[in-house]
Amino acid sequence: MEIDNTKNSSDKTVSASGDSDLIQVRAIISCSNCGYKKKFRNQFPRKDLELLTVAVKVFEWMVCDKCGDLLKLDLEFQV
Ligand SMILES: [Zn+2]
Numbered sequence: 001m002e003i004d005n006t007k008n009s010s011d012k013t014v015s016a017s018g019d020s021d022l023i024q025v026r027a028i029i030s031c032s033n034c035g036y037k038k039k040f041r042n043q044f045p046r047k048d049l050e051l052l053t054v055a056v057k058v059f060e061w062m063v064c065d066k067c068g069d070l071l072k073l074d075l076e077f078q079v
Pocket of ligand 1: 031032033034035036064065066067068069
C-alpha cells in the first residue's frame, strides 16, 4: 500500500516590500474661532497604527493658544 504524500505546500508569498507599508498622516489642527492653524506630518508603519491613536488622543483636548477655544482636528491619510 502506498500513501500518496502530496504535500499541500501553502506557499506564503508575502511581498515584504519594506517601506511601502508606511502610512503618511497629516494632522491639521485649526481654531474656528480665531483662525489659528497648525499642521503636523507624521508617518506610521501599518502595524503600529495604534501609535496614531495615542497621538490623536493628545490632540483631543488641545485648546487654542490664542483664544482658548477647543481646536478642530482633521486627519489626512496618504496610503
Ligand atoms: Zn483660537
